Amino acid sequence: MKRALKKLVFVEPKSTHLHVYSRVCIPRLGSVLLGTIMRAKGYDVRVYIEDIHDLDMGEVLSADLVAISAITSTAPQSYRLADRVREAGAIAVMGGTHTSFLPEEGMQHADFIVRGEGEFAFQELVDAIQRGDGFDRIQNLTYHAAGGALAHNAERPKIPNLDVNPIPDYHLIEGWKPGGVISVATSRGCPFSCTFCSVPGMYGHAFRTHSIERVLQELQSHKGNMYTFFADDIFTANKKRCKELLRGMIARDLTPMWGAQVRTETVDDPELLQMMRDSNCFNVYVGFESINPRTLKLFQKKQDLAKIERSIERFHAHKIRIHGMFVVGSDEDDLETLDATAAFARKHDIDSIQFMILTPIPGSPDWDTLYAKGDKYVINKNWTFYDGHHCVHQPRRMSPYELQLGAIKAMEKFYSWGGILGKLAKRDIHYATNGGRMRRTAPTSTGSAASSTARPASRASSAAPCGRSACRRCCSRRRSASCCSASWASSA
Ligand code: B12
Numbered sequence: 001m002k003r004a005l006k007k008l009v010f011v012e013p014k015s016t017h018l019h020v021y022s023r024v025c026i027p028r029l030g031s032v033l034l035g036t037i038m039r040a041k042g043y044d045v046r047v048y049i050e051d052i053h054d055l056d057m058g059e060v061l062s063a064d065l066v067a068i069s070a071i072t073s074t075a076p077q078s079y080r081l082a083d084r085v086r087e088a089g090a091i092a093v094m095g096g097t098h099t100s101f102l103p104e105e106g107m108q109h110a111d112f113i114v115r116g117e118g119e120f121a122f123q124e125l126v127d128a129i130q131r132g133d134g135f136d137r138i139q140n141l142t143y144h145a146a147g148g149a150l151a152h153n154a155e156r157p158k159i160p161n162l163d164v165n166p167i168p169d170y171h172l173i174e175g176w177k178p179g180g181v182i183s184v185a186t187s188r189g190c191p192f193s194c195t196f197c198s199v200p201g202m203y204g205h206a207f208r209t210h211s212i213e214r215v216l217q218e219l220q221s222h223k224g225n226m227y228t229f230f231a232d233d234i235f236t237a238n239k240k241r242c243k244e245l246l247r248g249m250i251a252r253d254l255t256p257m258w259g260a261q262v263r264t265e266t267v268d269d270p271e272l273l274q275m276m277r278d279s280n281c282f283n284v285y286v287g288f289e290s291i292n293p294r295t296l297k298l299f300q301k302k303q304d305l306a307k308i309e310r311s312i313e314r315f316h317a318h319k320i321r322i323h324g325m326f327v328v329g330s331d332e333d334d335l336e337t338l339d340a341t342a343a344f345a346r347k348h349d350i351d352s353i354q355f356m357i358l359t360p361i362p363g364s365p366d367w368d369t370l371y372a373k374g375d376k377y378v379i380n381k382n383w384t385f386y387d388g389h390h391c392v393h394q395p396r397r398m399s400p401y402e403l404q405l406g407a408i409k410a411m412e413k414f415y416s417w418g419g420i421l422g423k424l425a426k427r428d429i430h431y432a433t434n435g436g437r438m439r440r441t442a443p444t445s446t447g448s449a450a451s452s453t454a455r456p457a458s459r460a461s462s463a464a465p466c467g468r469s470a471c472r473r474c475c476s477r478r479r480s481a482s483c484c485s486a487s488w489a490s491s492a
């Protein structure tokens with residue numbers, strides 16, 4: 001294939017369902033990073049993050065090449081777009097976590113799939129198309145070889161030093177307005193192997209980083225924004241490096257309100273904890289996952305209840321808010337586990353929580369056990385439901401319906417009027433009155449535990465995450481039927 005390419009459009013389609021982040025627009029960095037690289041090479045680049053701005057299809061279909069990102073829950077949307085792009089005669093390239101693990105499926109819709117890290121493979125692909133070269137040497141690429149057979153080129157080593165990448169230029173994102181939430185990734189990879197998570201499969205076990213200087217430059221470029229989300233999977237994985245970064249932030253007065261995903265062990269280093277506070281850490285997103293010791297073992301989480309309790313106590317002692325991330329529905333969980341988890345979260349005064357339903361996402365070890373090997377466990381193969389809000393598998397100790405309802409009820413139990421009153425009694429006016437506002441300003445979020453959420457609107461807030469009047473069941477306001485899906489209810 002030889003084609004002249006001038007205009008490249010990057011698209012991150014949004015989920016068709018409401019999810020707990022529906023009103024918090026933190027772009028995944030992939031599209032904007034690739035767009036920044038190609039802009040620097042002289043291409044006419046547009047980046048659409050559909051959660052921020054609707055697609056202008058005229059713009060998209062006038063591109064020579066459209067680069068489409070997909071996580072599992074957005075894959076069907078991404079495929080529909082790829083089909084339209086190809087019908088219009090442009091080239092559709094796909095990448096991201098979902099198609100990295102299911103390239104054959106992706107190739108039913110796209111011309112090319114880039115698996116894993118996309119920075120170099122994508123540049124080489126564009127160069128090869130411009131020159132009319134073959135594709136057989138482009139590592140990480142899946143394409144139709146001569147004769148139509150699918151070719152999956154070898155995997156490329158992961159990028160060892162992330163500083164080769166430019167600072168993602170948010171100004172390329174259509175409709176993006178400065179001042180709000182910014183995402184900064186300082187590292188990639190995770191040394192752990194939790195069974196429900198696809199991060200090690202996608203980014204590897206080796207912890208790879210940007211230099212401290214480079215992260216500080218990136219923070220400087222975002223100065224003035226309200227809240228910084230460090231999009232690392234474990235921000236404090238290397239405590240020494242993390243302290244160096246925080247020291248630099250404090251020294252250079254680069255201390256926006258920030259949050260990050262961390263593990264419970266973070267609190268074992270008092271100096272680190274104090275520096276987090278001093279550098280204006282607003283909240284941490286902690287993968288507690290479960291209070292059921294058998295589930296923690298099954299998940300290979302390498303943490304126990306004592307660690308969880310210790311971390312809650314120490315984060316709170318440093319006035320750092322906790323977004324507790326729980327995954328429910330393992331073969332060791334039953335309905336009592338769900339109740340007990342909500343009660344635990346209330347008892348320990350966790351600031352916000354999410355109960356994500358165990359979901360066998362492609363690339364996770366659970367994908368092999370629950371999905372590929374144990375077909376009987378999977379009750380729904382529609383990817384749009386693979387968002388942690390919907391039960392798509394048959395757990396061992398309860399029915400899928402019981403799990404779905406149990407997860408919703410557990411969230412309800414946590415975010416009940418009783419919870420609000422309890423916070424008021426402890427003079428936490430912020431939680432009790434600002435839940436809804438905070439959703440839009442300082443989100444609580446994570447993707448790492450196959451799970452992410454913003455601070456769910458408290459019942460004292462006046463609007464549901466969809467922006468309509470909040471529903472009666474959750475907020476004593478008039479229900480808007482179309483917004484009160486399981487996903488919203490589970491987040492409220
Ligand atoms: C920040 C983050 C979020 C943010 C913002 C995400 C958003 N706007 O969608 C928030 C907190 C809102 C969020 C929400 C969710 N997240 Co999240 N999130 C992340 C996190 C931690 C970082 C993303 C990031 O910026 N990475 C860095 C960039 C550079 O990587 P990247 O985007 O993947 O791009 C690289 C490659 O994938 C590739 N690439 C990507 N797109 C394309 C396109 C083309 C054409 C090419 C060639 C290459 C390419 O090249 C890029 C550079 O190497 C990741 C974990 C991770 N480490 O990536 C999870 C992750 C993406 N999230 C995940 C999940 C499950 C979710 C939720 C469904 C959870 C939930 N129940 O709420 C929601 C869904 C939100 C939605 N959009 O529908 C999973 C996705 C797994 C899957 N297969 O579906 C991940 C991988 C974590 C995990 N546990 O495995 N998330």
Ligand code: SF4
Pocket residue numbers: 190191192193194197198199200233234263287448449450
């Ligand atoms: S859940 Fe967190 S600690 Fe576990 S493998 Fe995923 S990123 Fe690593």
